[in-house]
Amino acid sequence: MSFGLSLPEQGTFEAWREAARRAISHHIPPDQIDWTGAQGLFAAAPLPDTEGPHRPQVPSAFVALARSVIWHSSPERFSLLYQALWRLDRADGAPLSQADPLGRRLALLAKNVGRDIHKMHAFVRFREMPATGPRRRFAAWFEPEHNTLEPGSAFFAKRFADMDWIIATPRLTAEFQDGTLRFGPAAPRPTLPDDASESLWATYFANIFNPARIKLDAMRSEMPKKYWKNLPETRLIPEMLQDAEARVQRMRAAGASQARPGAAAISTRYRAAMPKLPDRAPALPETLDQAREAALQCRRCNLCEAATQTVWGSGNVDAALMIVGEQPGDHEDLTGQPFVGPAGQTLKEAMQQAGLSRDQVWLTNAVKHFKFTPRGKQRLHNTPDRGEIEQCRWWLGLELAFIRPKLTLALGASAAFALTGKRDPLAARRGKLEQGLHNGPVLVSWHPAYILRLSDRQQQSRALAELTEDLRRALAILQG
Template identity: 80%
Template sequence: MIYATTLPERGTFEAWRAAARRAISHRIPPQDMAWEGAGGLFAAHPLPADPGPHQVRVGAGFLKLAGSVIWHSEPERFALLYQALWRLDRQEGDPLSQADPLGRRLHLLAKNVGRDIHKMHAFVRFRECPTDGPRRRFAAWFEPEHNTLEPGSAFFVRRFADMDWMIATPRLTARFEDGRLTFGPAARRPALPDDAAEGLWATYFANIFNPARIKLDAMRSEMPKKYWKHLPETRLIPDMLKDAEARVARMRAAGASQARPGAAAISTRYRAAMPQAVAAEGLPETLDAARAAALQCQRCALCSAATQTVWGSGAVDARLMIVGEQPGDHEDLTGRPFVGPAGQVLHQALAAAGASAETVWLTNAVKHFKFTTRGKQRLHNSPDRYEVEQCRWWLGLELAFIRPRVTLALGASAALALTGDASPLAARRGTVERGLHEGPVLISWHPAYVLRLRDPARQSRALAELTEDLRAALVMAQSDLAAPLPGTRSG
């Protein structure tokens, strides 16, 4: 007997979860489920309305993975997730592991969804619309690859909470009015009015465009051409590329000019007050210049409470880069990474693996300490995805200048920063993944996780695994099979 259910366009995840719970409570096997309401050549029956006697509990890891996969455009995503749920219930292997074919496919779908949400956050361009009310109104048109408007809209709610806006897509429309987010049916591409701010942005973009730094493959990788039609600045790119060689020749012919007396002091004060000026001058030319720029970082709100930026340290020609989550209280006060209790665990594991901090590059995915105050204590708070992504700029510069053969990610935040994958760490620990910088990334536990374990046996095992991963990373770094990172991609 084939059971069929049709899931709605909105609230898809909760609808799938309810249907899957009801189906598995009646022990309906995956092959008897038709998730889009089509039963093929067989007569399809609706799911039983009442819950069955068999109740299933799954961990947070599955729910998190399912909550991402569900927004993919792959028609089989509902069936694949139900197969994983069925296997978890029957304890048939580990369908969440990337070593399992099903788990690997699900994680790939989740990664694609995450990247699509990131592209939406980067490439949605609002235009201001007329309004009679006190709140400004904006509208945008976007064409995501997957069904990511619903999960991706929370970012815009946080960023633009003081204005009304609409994002229309071919599948769904998001509206934020008077502080309330709603979703409606698909809409045609609206006739958006011209926006005076676009002219200012285009002028700024044209002026910061450096023809001597053109890397077309990197440009198209970070800004795929399918999004160009939505971005006002990309209309200028073809003409700027045509004139690039001539502009470079004019720049060389002009040479450097002597600054007037006092200009250096004025420039120094300006850079200290406005670190965003880095964007107008291109990438820092050296590791020291990158560190100096990072000391003035204001890319997210963490800089307002932390004592200072904590930059990486170690061997500038290191073959192994070790990336943690963020500075702790000790690191924030000293300005050096891995000097607190977790750092002591890492240094001990390094010594046991046959290396020292002086031979590797130690750094963090996030450069500022995030904490909450309780009395006189500053208690660690994990950085969120937005903060990790904002700080990826600095991590990318470290990768570009250090050029390690292998990168070791300690903990989930470091793994997210290096790979873009936020899936659970337990199934990934000890595995090698391809980083966003195209280099090998070995995943391991963070030393702070080892310290938090209460059970002595589990703590001993986790420390042994961390040491084992350090030893493996060192072997890979010394091997000729681990090629250096290509190019100088940042973040």
């Protein structure tokens, strides 16, 4: 017996999942289902109206894969997904693995869908339309390779939430009005008015075009030619390519054989104009504010070159307890305040459990600049080395001199070294009092960032409890 059905243009994934669930619950094999709805010599029966007794269990990875593959334009996508579901239900091999022919094929379909959504986000061009209400209206025409309007429109709804817009495609239309996203049937290509900003963009595009660096294959890979007809800047490309060689020759002829005088890098001239600060100031600052102002211009080591700013301590200037961490993180570097990122939230939680508030303490770091390695858009934390800690000990010493805490809490190995000069392993020192280089007592504990990095939940809970215990002990020492 064969079964046949056709799925709707909208809400395709939910419709397929419901049909697949009913089919598998009745143990209907893949070769007995025609997902295209085609009518052959013998009419195919519809699927049962209700689910059968079998309840399949599938991994979440399959659901995620199906949510992507379902938007591909291949008519086989429904059948391929059901084959994978059938095999998963029967533990028949590894249909999600790319080592399996079926898994590899599904992965390629998902990859194509992801690439198509990316192209949609890059190449949709809106034109402003007349509006009757307070919200501006825009419209765009796009011709995706796959059925990616539904999954791709959420991006525009989030980015352009303050305006109304329509994206029309040959298959569906997405309409965003008054904050609500709806999908409707395909509509004819709208008549889009001229846009003055497109002329500005075309002028800019033509002027930044560098014929000496043109790579046609790379350009067509990032901007496939099938999208060119709907992009305002691409009408300029054929003419620019025709003139590319001549422009290269003109650039060579106009190029200087020798740098003109005064062509030094801007950064070199800028640094030369800055006041030269000695390694050690000739006179000690007389107040905490003067120390902070001097630290903002610190160039004692190279960390100031990449960091956004010096992150000075903050809190109660009359605090009996000073808490010293390692160095600012990404959040601290951007805000100029210590302990405001994830590690700061963990410390705040431990302080609340211990009965301490931020306005009772002075919070600072052993090193005042963020040391990091750039990785794409991220800045990955790097531990400061011995020389950097020793150079920054000058500023930490000033903070200790002006705050005059009765007790200092060192969070982590870098802070413990800065305060005591000892580099012994932290595990044996945690929770103990040591003599600081400033002749004051130093209590050693874990840094909150170390606690967050622990992958084992039990170890993480234990380390957080020990930090809280050390904070309670610090409070007890001060009260006693």
